[in-house]
Structure formats: structure tokens, C-alpha cells
Amino acid sequence: MAKENEEKSAKYKIALIINEYSKGGDYRPLINEELYRQLDGFQKETGHVVAVSFTRSKAHIQKAVTSLQREGFNFLIICGGDGTINDVLQHVAEGTVIVPIPGGNANDFSRRLNIFHWRDTLQIIKNIVEGSVNIIGMDVGEISFHGKDGAPMSRRFINNCGVGVTADTVRRVEGLVDKAYLTNGFLSLMLSKAIGLTYYSSILRRNIFMKCLGFEMLLCSRVGRYANFAPYKHENDGTIHFIIFKDLSYYKRLMLMMLLSFGTRLVSSGFVEYFHGHTARPEIKDSNTFGLNLRGVKSIWGMLHEKSLLHVDGNLVNEFSETVQGDCRVKILPKFIKTVAPC
Missing domain, CATH: 3.40.50.10330 (Probable inorganic polyphosphate/atp-NAD kinase; domain 1)
Structure with missing residues (x-):
């Protein structure tokens, strides 16, 4: 003994x-x-x-x-x-x-x-x-991009990673003791300008271009106390779920704000694109216009057409916004860290 x-x-x-x-x-x-x-x-x-x-x-x-x-x-x-x-x-x-x-x-x-x-x-x-x-392996995400000098860079994340509107929320609360995410998130949503996003659809086998307010990549279903961005995400299941916020009128942005806590309604509202790992879920099929299946995909490629903000787990990445990111890639590092199994 x-x-x-x-x-x-x-x-x-x-x-x-x-x-x-x-x-x-x-x-x-x-x-x-x-x-x-x-x-x-x-x-x-x-x-x-x-x-x-x-x-x-x-x-x-x-x-x-x-x-x-x-x-x-x-x-x-x-x-x-x-x-x-x-x-x-x-x-x-x-x-x-x-x-x-x-x-x-x-x-x-x-x-x-x-x-x-x-x-x-x-x-x-x-x-x-x-x-x-029980000790379990926990998935970690990694986003790769380039600095203004062209040097390759990357940042890991354990919960979520966002470009555009959600990163602007992080910018507004940075350094504050009371983050007031709801208030600052509302300001970012109402004031954000659309950015151009191109990504590759492995199903359609072609590039897709769309204007959006930003997008969030998630390893968990809920972010903070209010935002249920990935309601169909299962904990530590080896997938990243994406939610893209469409370029909306101010009225629809208000409606979107009201739906942030209601994940299943949010992803079927028509205000967002929700890319997920489920191939046969009729209740969320219409939220994925391009049928982008993320299950089994090792990485996702995308390019931005304007300078944009990036956050990883609520930390701004200043190097990302110093140049237009024409070659970004997001992947999972399977079971990269170990931690306690939630009970």
C-alpha cells in the first residue's frame, strides 16, 4: 500500500x-x-x-x-x-x-x-x-493566421474563438472589472459593420462568399451567462460548431439580441448560419444553408476581405487585426489537455 x-x-x-x-x-x-x-x-x-x-x-x-x-x-x-x-x-x-x-x-x-x-x-x-x-482528455481548438510581416501564427482556445462582432464585444470590456457583457454585446451588435467572408464548402466543393457581422467557433454550447450559440454541441465530442451572424437590418439585430439565450430558436431564426456536426436533424437543417458538415473534417479554411478583430476565450489577439487575413484555418487538437471528468 x-x-x-x-x-x-x-x-x-x-x-x-x-x-x-x-x-x-x-x-x-x-x-x-x-x-x-x-x-x-x-x-x-x-x-x-x-x-x-x-x-x-x-x-x-x-x-x-x-x-x-x-x-x-x-x-x-x-x-x-x-x-x-x-x-x-x-x-x-x-x-x-x-x-x-x-x-x-x-x-x-x-x-x-x-x-x-x-x-x-x-x-x-x-x-x-x-x-x-476520472481524468479525461479535453479537446482544444487552434486558429492559424499570419502576422503583418507574413509570418505564420496560431492561437489555441478551450471554449470559443470569435471574429468580428463578438471580438468587438471583448474589445469593449477589456480591462474592465465589471465586464457587462450584455450591454457591450448589444452595442457591438448594433454598431458593427459587415465584413466579407469566404470559406470552402467540402460538400459543395467550392468557395462560398457571404457578408456577415462576424462568426464564433465553439467547443462548448454556451458562452457566458447569456449566449447559447451552439445548442446542439455535445461536450468534448471532437467537433467545432460555427455560428455566423448574418448582415442584418437594425430591427433584425434587435430580434437577434433577444434570441441569444434561446439557442434552438436562435439557430433556426434565419438570422444566423449554424454549421454543426449533425447530418440528419430536421429542426436545424434550414439553419445550415450550404450543408457544411463539420464531422470528420480535420480543419476549416476561410479568408476575410477586411481587417477584423479576433478573440480566443475572451482574449483579444492584436496581431490578427493588423492585416487582412486571407488565409485562416481552424482545427481541433483532440484531447490535447487533461482535466477532471465533469460530474
Whole structure:
């Protein structure tokens, strides 16, 4: 038994990464004395030493994660929101275990895992170390594009990635403590100008051009508290769902805003194109004009005709908007990270 516990202890090397500026620096109520006492008890009980790294910027996160992984840390506890998790995601090796402590505004990734408090996280860590909970691989998305100098670039995402109107919402709330996504999303929807999008339909075997307000690529069904963009997306099923917001009149944009929480009505409203992995769903067939089937497709190619904003998990990617992106590709990195199976 002692040898078995020793093997379990040797399996994981754990680090806690704390974003001090998450939610405008409002992380402090989460990381309090009680948590440190619990962590101390966990270390004594299991024999695991938990390294702690405080970060304040993307560059600092990059250095912290790179250094920790070089030293063999393969289990990262991340205190912050989806943006912090995304910053970490850019630099982790495949197979790294990631468990969040929800410390942001939306906390979409934490919610997908049914983690709502640091106590949930601590219990999960104990269960993982003891081997009493299932560990699963989690799909990660990756968008590839080019910098203004033509150099290839890419960004990973764990929840969602958006171009145009949704990225403009992120731009409006960036740096705010109270993000007010609903208000700023309304402003972005009403004020956004249409952009040209060309993508390749593998079914029609030709390029499709359309004017739209933007589009969102999703690995989860719901974004934040309001937006149910991919109602037919099954968790971690190896597919990315796309929703394209059509170029609409102001009246229809208002109607679209009212439907954001009602996913099944949204995707059949005629205000959007919903590309999905389902080939025989009559209730959503009409929402996919071009019959673009995403199941089994390794990557999707597209090009934009104007400079546009991009966000990944709520982080703006400034390099994307510096030039017109004429060659973009989105793909899935299957089961790239590991985490706890939601229960």
C-alpha cells in the first residue's frame, strides 16, 4: 500500500498559478488564509509539494508556465478566468492536467467542469492524486493566421474563438472589472459593420462568399451567462460548431439580441448560419444553408476581405487585426489537455 501511494505521488508534480489581475485584481477574496491552510494540509497529507506562482501579465504567464513545465510540473491549478486559462494554454505541453479555480467574470471552463469555488477545486485535486476520479482528455481548438510581416501564427482556445462582432464585444470590456457583457454585446451588435467572408464548402466543393457581422467557433454550447450559440454541441465530442451572424437590418439585430439565450430558436431564426456536426436533424437543417458538415473534417479554411478583430476565450489577439487575413484555418487538437471528468 505504501508503495502504491508513493507511485501515485510520483505521478503528478503540481503548481498553482495565480493571476493577480484577474477580474481587475479582485482575486484576493478567493485566495485567502483558509485556502493556504487547506493547501498546507493537502501537502502534509499527500506528500505533494505545491509550487505557487503569482503572475501579472501575459509575458509573465508565459515565463512562469515555460519554467514550470521545464521543471516537470505536469499538473497546473489556475486561479483566474477564461482569459488566464487561455494565456496558460498557449504554452502548455500536450497531456498537461489543468484544473481551474474560478476567478474571472464568465468562468466558462470552470462551469463546464462543474467547478464553482476553490473548495471544489481542492477536493478535485485530492481525488485526482488519490486516483478516485476520472481524468479525461479535453479537446482544444487552434486558429492559424499570419502576422503583418507574413509570418505564420496560431492561437489555441478551450471554449470559443470569435471574429468580428463578438471580438468587438471583448474589445469593449477589456480591462474592465465589471465586464457587462450584455450591454457591450448589444452595442457591438448594433454598431458593427459587415465584413466579407469566404470559406470552402467540402460538400459543395467550392468557395462560398457571404457578408456577415462576424462568426464564433465553439467547443462548448454556451458562452457566458447569456449566449447559447451552439445548442446542439455535445461536450468534448471532437467537433467545432460555427455560428455566423448574418448582415442584418437594425430591427433584425434587435430580434437577434433577444434570441441569444434561446439557442434552438436562435439557430433556426434565419438570422444566423449554424454549421454543426449533425447530418440528419430536421429542426436545424434550414439553419445550415450550404450543408457544411463539420464531422470528420480535420480543419476549416476561410479568408476575410477586411481587417477584423479576433478573440480566443475572451482574449483579444492584436496581431490578427493588423492585416487582412486571407488565409485562416481552424482545427481541433483532440484531447490535447487533461482535466477532471465533469460530474
